[in-house]
Amino acid sequence: MIEQIPGLPAGALGFRASGQVTATDYSQVLVPDIEAAFAINRKLRLLYHVGPDFTGFDAGAMWEDAQLGFRHFSGWDRVALVTDVPWMRVTATAMGFAVPAELKLFHNAQFDEAMAWISEPRPVDDDGNK
Template identity: 25%
Template sequence: MKRHGLHIGIERTKTRFYISMVIVGKLDHHDYEVITPMFDDALKGLDERIVDVFIDASELEGFSARALWDDFKLGIAHSHQFRRIAFYGRHDWQDYAARVANWFTGGEVKYFADADTARAWLNESENESDSE
């Protein structure tokens, strides 16, 4: 039996909106039927790029074709709201996926092979990231 699951955490402060996700197994369209309304509701009304996302994809095995399309649509719909997306994984294809996501996301998407480094990058102040 293959493991499959999602864990999504959403945290909001006055100046920061933080989403964390842990993905296990292969994402499919049904996963996006859960993810999309959560993102839509959580990000409704945000005009500024104040959202940081940590994605633990270390146990992600891949996407179905329809899930890739769903992910693309979700990213486009909220692209202006993302400041940084840290994509933590263990596979070369995930690094390439993060690079491609940069083309379609208003914020910065970066792949990390280490979760602590990914979180540290997200926690840098917005001013520090603008000076890079």
């Protein structure tokens, strides 16, 4: 199951994965929320929490995740992955160089730190844009 995490500022989305995550979870929750956010934001920040009750992704969910990432490949500003799942941490560490965003890993006990990091104000560039 995937549910949205409330309380993040504009331009940031958060999701919590628990139990078995399916393609339907992606198509009914995560994808519509992300597509709607990209319709009004050039860049997004993402907090993805995979908690201790997570049991896995089905193949369809993994495919949906890959498609979503490629569809908005350069649209991510920051991505915080909060998990203690060993294979996810290893994969994120190994593949982090391929993500065109600032990617940071947090343990479940650091959830509040991840929320704060995702919520930090964006720096203003030389043109006055965030």
